[in-house]
Amino acid sequence: MKTAAIALALAICGLAAAAQSPSLPHLRREGGATQLVVNGRPFLIRGGELGNSSASNLDYLAPFWQRFRALRLNTILAPVYWDLLEPEEGTFDFALVDGLVAAARKHDIKLVLLWFGTWKNSMSCYAPAWVKKDQRRFPRSVDASGRSVEILSPFSPANRDADARAFAALMKHLRAIDGEPQTVVMVQVENEIGMIPDARDHSEQATTAFASAVPPDLIEFLVKRADSLAPELRERWHSAGAKRAGTWADVFGGGAAAEEIFMAWHFARFTQHVTSAGKAEYPLPMFVNAALIRPGYQPGQYPSAGPLPHLIDVWRAGAPAIDFIAPDIYFPTFVEWTRRYGRGGNPLFIPEALRGPDAAVNALYAFAEHDALGFSPFAIESIGEPAAGLLAASYDVIEQLTTLILAHRGRGTMAGLIQEHPDNRQPQQIRLNGYALSAGFERSAPPSLADGAAAASSTATAMPAGGLVIATGADEFLFAGIGVTVTFAATEPGWQTGILSVEEGRFVKGRWQNVRWLNGDETHQGRHLRLVPGRLSIQRIKLYRYR
Ligand code: DGJ
Numbered sequence: 001m002k003t004a005a006i007a008l009a010l011a012i013c014g015l016a017a018a019a020q021s022p023s024l025p026h027l028r029r030e031g032g033a034t035q036l037v038v039n040g041r042p043f044l045i046r047g048g049e050l051g052n053s054s055a056s057n058l059d060y061l062a063p064f065w066q067r068f069r070a071l072r073l074n075t076i077l078a079p080v081y082w083d084l085l086e087p088e089e090g091t092f093d094f095a096l097v098d099g100l101v102a103a104a105r106k107h108d109i110k111l112v113l114l115w116f117g118t119w120k121n122s123m124s125c126y127a128p129a130w131v132k133k134d135q136r137r138f139p140r141s142v143d144a145s146g147r148s149v150e151i152l153s154p155f156s157p158a159n160r161d162a163d164a165r166a167f168a169a170l171m172k173h174l175r176a177i178d179g180e181p182q183t184v185v186m187v188q189v190e191n192e193i194g195m196i197p198d199a200r201d202h203s204e205q206a207t208t209a210f211a212s213a214v215p216p217d218l219i220e221f222l223v224k225r226a227d228s229l230a231p232e233l234r235e236r237w238h239s240a241g242a243k244r245a246g247t248w249a250d251v252f253g254g255g256a257a258a259e260e261i262f263m264a265w266h267f268a269r270f271t272q273h274v275t276s277a278g279k280a281e282y283p284l285p286m287f288v289n290a291a292l293i294r295p296g297y298q299p300g301q302y303p304s305a306g307p308l309p310h311l312i313d314v315w316r317a318g319a320p321a322i323d324f325i326a327p328d329i330y331f332p333t334f335v336e337w338t339r340r341y342g343r344g345g346n347p348l349f350i351p352e353a354l355r356g357p358d359a360a361v362n363a364l365y366a367f368a369e370h371d372a373l374g375f376s377p378f379a380i381e382s383i384g385e386p387a388a389g390l391l392a393a394s395y396d397v398i399e400q401l402t403t404l405i406l407a408h409r410g411r412g413t414m415a416g417l418i419q420e421h422p423d424n425r426q427p428q429q430i431r432l433n434g435y436a437l438s439a440g441f442e443r444s445a446p447p448s449l450a451d452g453a454a455a456a457s458s459t460a461t462a463m464p465a466g467g468l469v470i471a472t473g474a475d476e477f478l479f480a481g482i483g484v485t486v487t488f489a490a491t492e493p494g495w496q497t498g499i500l501s502v503e504e505g506r507f508v509k510g511r512w513q514n515v516r517w518l519n520g521d522e523t524h525q526g527r528h529l530r531l532v533p534g535r536l537s538i539q540r541i542k543l544y545r546y547r
Pocket of ligand 1: 052121191192328352378
């Protein structure tokens with residue numbers, strides 16, 4: 001009764017207002033960057049993804065919303081479970097979705113919904129019982145030994161259509177309840193699609209398809225984008241002779257790598273169908289996410305054929321309705337993965353990240369270095385200290401700097417500050433606005449040792465180090481972050497660089513407020529800028545040149 005009332009109230013509110021809606025949430029390419037536009041304004045997602053089961057009961061979730069606000073989140077990523085949404089075929093229960101949207105609105109938080117449909121981490125664990133129990137109608141993938149696995153086969157039109165119908169029903173309902181308020185800003189289609197324990201499905205349909213010709217659509221895409229293909233795919237295609245026709249093994253050289261490309265195409269086609277059905281009802285931005293590859297793993301050993309960077313062209317060709325592909329980054333090689341996902345015009349969004357202390361600096365880095373749409377540690381309701389305090393401080397900084405970050409996107413005037421790898425002690429070298437910046441990192445001070453005191457305690461927790469820099473004017477930079485010391489050199493020959501002033505401050509309602517001037521010990525008497533270890537701060541620096 002209660003949920004029916006919520007649904008009705010939401011529907012009335014959404015429908016009435018949808019008529020006046022100037023635009024739905026959408027992606028807009030501007031200069032060199034992509035903006036997510038929500039309620040008519042660019043929006044940066046300071047996100048957190050819920051643990052898988054926390055959105056399955058609204059009462060369970062209720063106590064966490066205040067904490068999300070305290071963490072300075074503006075968006076929660078939350079699953080919608082197919083088995084709970086459509087417990088009987090054709091009968092939909094939107095109570096959980098309605099309750100989630102209502103709770104998010106009440107706390108002034110946006111949502112990215114995750115469609116846990118046919119696949120969740122490769123498996124089909126969220127398919128409803130009426131799908132799981134009817135294997136004849138809804139066929140499974142088969143492994144190389146001929147055993148079916150709990151992965152619905154992407155080669156089955158029945159599987160595809162059942163998912164698409166459910167997803168379309170969800171999107172139709174969302175349009176009705178949320179067309180104007182725009183609480184839901186994007187949707188992830190499926191979750192970490194991938195084939196395991198073999199590189200490909202060995203069902204009869206799959207085996208027939210693998211022996212057939214590569215679809216001309218894919219070949220045409222490869223030919224048309226020959227110059228901008230992901231290097232790994234181009235290399236594979238070219239070393240097999242860059243053929244324009246043939247079976248998958250002919251065109252991509254056989255082996256597990258060719259099988260993976262084949263599967264990626266079929267996963268993408270399935271996803272395209274589901275996504276288009278959803279977008280036909282309510283065209284929110286939609287993306288797919290990927291489980292990344294452990295070093296040295298081969299196709300079949302990791303969830304293969306998902307939206308991985310080496311397969312991005314196959315996914316683009318097969319699923320053009322998908323707006324971008326997104327990495328779930330749990331590895332310490334954050335820099336490498338963001339780089340690989342930020343190439344070729346793919347907007348970077350990180351729906352899942354490790355919820356450790358480094359999340360605080362990884363978020364700043366992603367926004368500044370890659371114009372990220374958003375960042376989101378996983379299982380945010382379970383975040384503990386010191387990660388929680390650091391993330392809250394980082395998101396607070398991002399909130400203060402949002403206008404500035406948005407103004408500098410795609411202009412080459414921002415950079416992320418980060419260690420290429422946590423063990424890498426080399427200073428980072430950056431060229432920005434006529435200066436060469438050298439950034440060194442101090443990771444060792446715990447929060448209690450702020451302001452530089454005894455920074456070198458060897459027993460301290462590994463605190464993060466990193467942040468961002470924005471060139472705010474000629475000879476002026478704004479820095480934000482933690483544990484970074486920066487020196488400056490003019491790139492123009494014959495000139496030396498001095499520091500005119502460094503001040504710590506914060507933005508209050510968009511206006512800069514001085515906290516203190518830092519021209520003595522804090523700058524090593526004018527030699528450098530130092531974002532102290534142990535706490536996040538914002539500093540502005542003015543430089544000058546002399547002979
Ligand atoms: C990645 C998945 O996408 C999540 O749903 C969850 O299973 C996490 N892994 C667990 O680490």
